[in-house]
Amino acid sequence: MSELTAKRSAVTAARLALFLVFRIGNERYALQAVEVAEVLPRLPLKPIARAPEWVAGVFAYRGAVVPVIDLSALTFGQPAQARTSTRLVLVHYRPDEATPTQLLGLILEQATDTVRCNPADFQPYGLDNRQAPYLGPVRKDAQGLLQWVRVADLLDEQVRALLFPAQPLDLLKEPS
Template structure:
């Protein structure tokens, strides 16, 4: 598991499952315990005055879900629209409960199984990119874990989840 600050350590020897995706030429992974559902890419309504990496909101099963384009957040490039580009719903921890957050991810079609302790810190300071976790070195190269709970800075969290922020 990517050292998540909300999950207990894995107890299985066989490893944990991760959803892999790409940003630029690099591979990244989400712990599937954070993933609610993997959907085809959806049309989203834009959110005025939101950062460029906030793609918008869409309705899913009666719930309005904010959506981030992770490629814009991390690299400044929008995800390419491909058949393998997905809208991945994740549980975003907020005030002791979870809220759905959508992530637009390229090539989100493969999985990786490894032990959480196989992800290693690589020693570089991430600055504002706290969501970038440790790195796994596998047969096909490096895979960096994404920490869902660290995706949103406070000001963006307040913009996307205003009722939750007001209740706190």
């Protein structure tokens, strides 16, 4: 009987996924942990001239330059507050199967908790929000609603071209 219980527990655990929970203002959001590469403290960033206000800048990480967006500024037009719990979260960004995975930095407030739950518990919230396609379904728990942020849908085509140009600049080429 204990072997059967162990198998059922393993199946139940397999259905559960880990999510990193953060806040924008008073609202709770979550990223699926498999999309998170690393959680870092907030670091100094180099601004990108003439980029949208929610593009926080870039920083060097293990030999690569990583673009960073402020999810609070993207979502509600207000930059993330500088708190001790504000983190720079590196995610695996891949908008589609044809594009290689790249690192993208997200500035997230109060990104200090995780929750393990069944992804099927998240349900549509009844609004077709074309301005924020990355805001996915919601899940109700004891603390209220938790909304899933889909990393693949964070950037539209124009911003993706700005942050991840298909043709990198040729620095050795003579200017015309």
